[in-house]
Amino acid sequence: MIRRATTENLFRASEISTTLAAMKPADPPKPASGPTRARAATLTDVARLAGVSVATASKALNGRSQVRAETRVRVQEAAERLAFRPNPLARSLLAGRTGTVGLLTSDLEGRFSIPILMGAEDAFGAGRAAVFLCDARGDSIREQHHVQALLERRVDGLIVVGSRTDPRPSLGRGLPVPVVYAYAPSSDTDEDLSIVPDxxxxxxxxxxxxxxxxxxxxxxxxxxxxxxxxxxxxxxxxxxxxxxxxxxxxxxxxxxxxxxxxxxxxxxxxxxxxxxxxxxxxxxxxxxxxxxxxxxxxxxxxxxxxxxxxxxxxxxxxxxxxxxxxxxxNLQEIGRVAAQALFQAIDGRMRRGVELQPGRVVIRASTVALG
Amino acid sequence: MIRRATTENLFRASEISTTLAAMKPADPPKPASGPTRARAATLTDVARLAGVSVATASKALNGRSQVRAETRVRVQEAAERLAFRPNPLARSLLAGRTGTVGLLTSDLEGRFSIPILMGAEDAFGAGRAAVFLCDARGDSIREQHHVQALLERRVDGLIVVGSRTDPRPSLGRGLPVPVVYAYAPSSDTDEDLSIVPDxxxxxxxxxxxxxxxxxxxxxxxxxxxxxxxxxxxxxxxxxxxxxxxxxxxxxxxxxxxxxxxxxxxxxxxxxxxxxxxxxxxxxxxxxxxxxxxxxxxxxxxxxxxxxxxxxxxxxxxxxxxxxxxxxxxNLQEIGRVAAQALFQAIDGRMRRGVELQPGRVVIRASTVALG
DNA sequence: AAAGACTGGGAAAAGGCTTTCGGTTGGAAC
DNA sequence: GTTCCAACCGAAAGCCTTTTCCCAGTCTTT
Incomplete structure (x- = not known):
């Protein structure tokens, strides 16, 4: 089926959000009429199938030592059978870390942000962290808003990507998570870490x-x-x-x-x-x-x-x-280095100051040795 | 302080990830040496300050009806004083929904992906969902990998952004969350929804x-x-x-x-x-x-x-x-429409088929009426 | 043979929030 | 004076996982 967009379905996203708390207090929203999907297997299911307690199942799957090899195998097989994937929400609720970082760009249009973003995404992906992308569109109000939203989601850290190499205002010293600035350095060079091109x-x-x-x-x-x-x-x-x-x-x-x-x-x-x-x-x-x-x-x-x-x-x-x-x-490298520095900062090894990344000459046909 | 990058800190992200479970089971990793940060206020803190139970505090803040107006105000003031922000992890652990979506691009370099991504990010931001960005770099193995990672994180839905308008393989019908394809339509036109330029x-x-x-x-x-x-x-x-x-x-x-x-x-x-x-x-x-x-x-x-x-x-x-x-x-519009359609699908109102988005002529100096 | 040292495993708490359900109050109705 | 009903509030269960702590065996030591 091919349909052409008509005005009726060309409405804006702002109309989507479910009407926010009106003045009158309202009771539980309609009980999610969506199709019921098969519930994902939990650790309890795995434990039951393997005939052990959840504690043991957890230890077995996480490679803790207090489990007999044979029991471990039984649990692993059970997990396999049920296609068990630990719920990261429960996990990070406990651990305090979410394994997520925020990537805050000032303008996605700018062609400088993109390679940096790619480099960072690449490095985070390899380090098994997920990236929340936010675009502030060059508006500091919107930026502040996004920072708050990211902090509420308990990101472990932030990367702020600028669109010019001129220093930009720092997000401030009071943040509960480390921040790394890429391309555009923070104005607070004593406290913040910035990775910029040389x-x-x-x-x-x-x-x-x-x-x-x-x-x-x-x-x-x-x-x-x-x-x-x-x-x-x-x-x-x-x-x-x-x-x-x-x-x-x-x-x-x-x-x-x-x-x-x-x-x-x-x-x-x-x-x-x-x-x-x-x-x-x-x-x-x-x-x-x-x-x-x-x-x-x-x-x-x-x-x-x-x-x-x-x-x-x-x-x-x-x-x-x-x-x-x-x-x-080498913008992609800047993104990678920033991501890697953020990882270190999250681990408690925060660097500070401005770090310059070297460029390189790519030779094509418009330059050649004289004579 | 300004430092120039030297070889010693130019290592790759792959070296960062903590060594994964080797053959021998290992016990808890070193106890996170990071600096202890002030704990964020919890609902319990708010309840205590307001002199009510957590249950009442929750109801007061979420606009449920079973709370006296005066009590509600007291709780709200307490929440304000403590700068309380509900922990979305705990909340979605319970609700089953995370308020996050995955945005899967096939190549960020392609200049077509970017505007779509911006449009989607914009629409999601307005709808109060956060966006996980993943770039598959045109590799279907990597794509599969990212899909799994996103599902493990319990995203509520996925948008797949292609770099060409040629049909691409569907992610399949078995996914536990809805998917919308943008720019590159899914080959499974009966089942999937695709938003593409006309x-x-x-x-x-x-x-x-x-x-x-x-x-x-x-x-x-x-x-x-x-x-x-x-x-x-x-x-x-x-x-x-x-x-x-x-x-x-x-x-x-x-x-x-x-x-x-x-x-x-x-x-x-x-x-x-x-x-x-x-x-x-x-x-x-x-x-x-x-x-x-x-x-x-x-x-x-x-x-x-x-x-x-x-x-x-x-x-x-x-x-x-x-x-x-x-x-x-109108690529940005394609992104917006895709995001909006995904919202609807998450709400149980899934559209299917291929929807065409119209373009528009932008007139500049290279065309003019004859004579 | 008794005391100690391991090993493997389970119960329970913790993490922060929402929701259900039952209990208390005060007032209206009989 | 009882009965009923709202309105309001709190205890507790539940979401899912990890970690601590303890217990019951088994294996070493003297």
Whole structure:
């Protein structure tokens, strides 16, 4: 059966939640008219089938030592037969730990959050913790709300993923569980742990690659000056030039992160420095714009001018002509490291401060050694 | 403090998990050396402070009728004072429902999953359910594994998000909780519910827009023929032409989803049909490639040739010259509808079959009325 | 042979909450 | 003065698992 959505079933989620406590106290809601499903086997069932007490059954299944081997086998077989799965609710009610963590993103749209989230999900999955995903959509009220909801659910810890590398307000020191900040560091650097990309290092690394290609007349176009990432990459680039006894052709050109700005800035630079032999662009999109202008002006890439970007965004780098060399920030690794640090913190070994994760240069066709 | 990652703390998550039950039965693990945190207030605390029994406290806070108004207020104030939050573990242990759902994606990288996930997360958040995120990375073994893990956690339902609109294997009929498939429909259309984009309708809609712009010599370049989405959009496009008493200039050109293919196909088409006045491209990236060729050939867009794509991927549409008209599949809405349907299913009102969600044309500068 | 040391196993408590059911009160009805 | 009925409240059971503690054997020691 194929049905097309009509207006009648296109209503919003807000209408779903069962009407909340009106003014008048109401008595038990209708007795769940849903189909009765077969009840899952409990430890009691297993114990009965194996002919032992629940205590023994528990010990047998959890590998405690006070059980005879033969009894253990009998219990295990019983558990197998009944497809018994211990109820994690009961288990964590007792243990105080739930084996869950909260992953709080500020905006899922941002393409930077996703790889981090993947890395974290991966690490947690391997460590047998489940991840609650919450998206605050850049709204701090909503964020606060989600934090409360997660704490009520007794998560064992939180990872807060930002969408920019600029410091963000800390969730505060009073939380009952450890928190790790990823990508966007917490402003409370003394107390909190943050895992962030090494932007200065990335800038340095990029220039290093261009220098290694024999380029020396290098200009830098980058994005919004209000982004710490832009300023730090520029700083790293300038330092790397300085250490080689060189200077950028001129001060970095700040603008925004768009292709349009890449085109505009590249046009200006080509007019002012017709002899430039490399263009370092603050993002792949800016680089993409610059590439378009270079082709229109008849400057061959990479022979006459080498071009590189940041972010290693495949959709952009691979479609470019020629394909674009770019600095990858290893975001997935940031997610993994954050998850691993959170595990440690939950175990009582909390690290603090800001930890920088190195990036790497991914070489494609837009850069090549001179001559 | 700022630290740079060194090899010693760059180890993998797999090393984290505490060594699993070796052959020899082992006794209780070390007694959690973590710092002791202030215990959260329980219902018992509230009851004591309010001078009532836990039973009354529970009834007062849950709006049951058997409580005097004055007593209720006293309990509420006590709860307030202690910042009491009911422990959801205890609550759902009793109720059988956890208020959690599993969101199973096949690949987080795919940019199609993300908006769906956002829509679902949004709807669930509004309905006060928490979302467990799991990424199967396109591996069915891993998927099975995650399903088991989610069921063990007693989720109330599952949403399975695919990365292509081609049907995918059903998780099966034996599951103890309802499942809704989003984007990729289940192959078991009789039993399962799937919410998918209306690709035929999208193709029809696109051609409709071009016809409305007064175009009639229209060609269609699209992606991989193995993708149902490609074939269905082409079908919709062909039908819309037929209904207008027209035909596409030639059969749809299938290739892949890249800019490179867009350039190659556009080149061929311009050679064969120099008089074409519109190019319908199966993805924004393909359209982007086509735009590049048109500009290089000196054909003005949109005056001479109108161009449009599918997916409404902002990063691509906005940077294009001129900005690209595209069909948006309303993926976020698909996520929302799926979440809402799952809620209903959990309440015992399960829908079945395949439900199509309509897309919409987002008009930008690459299409305009002729003359 | 008596005392101690293990071993295997069970009873019971704990964890926090909801719900059932029975008991108490005060007032209205007879 | 009894009977009945609400309204209100509390004791206790139940959800499912883990852990502590104790008991009954069995095996070593002197």
């Amino acid at each position: 932007s200065v290092g990335a800038g340095r690394m990029a220039v290093g690659h261009l220098l290694a290609c024999g380029r020396s007349r290098i200009a830098h176009i980058t994005g919004d000056v209000n982004y710490l990432a832009a300023r730090e990459r520029a700083e790293g680039a300038a330092r790397a030039m300085g250490e080689a006894g060189l200077h950028l052709l001129e001060e970095p050109l700040y603008g925004n992160w768009s292709e349009g700005w890449g085109r505009a800035a590249a046009t200006m630079l080509l007019d002012r420095h017709p002899d430039l032999d490399a263009l370092l662009c603050g993002s792949d999109q800016i680089a993409r714009g610059a590439l378009d202008i270079l082709r229109e002006r008849g400057r061959t890439v990479p022979d006459e001018v080498a071009v590189m970007g940041f972010d290693n965004w495949h959709a952009v780098t691979d479609g470019a002509r020629p394909s674009l060399t770019s600095v990858d920030h | 690709s035929v309708g999208a193709g029809r809609m696109a051609v409709g827009h071009l016809l409305a712009c007064g175009r009639s010599r229209i060609a269609h370049i699209t992606g991989d023929v193995n993708y149902l989405a490609a074939r269905e959009r082409a079908e919709g496009a062909a039908r819309a032409m037929g209904e207008a008493g027209l035909h596409l200039l030639e059969e749809p050109l299938y290739g892949n989803w890249s800019e490179g293919w867009g350039r190659a196909a556009a080149t061929m088409l311009l050679d064969r049909h120099p008089d074409l006045d519109a190019l319908l491209c199966g993805s924004d990236q393909i359209a982007r490639g086509a735009l590049d060729i048109l500009r290089e050939r000196g054909r003005t867009v949109p005056d001479e040739v109108a161009v449009m794509g599918f997916d409404n991927w902002h990063a691509v549409t906005d940077g294009a010259r001129p900005s690209l008209t595209s069909v948006d599949h």
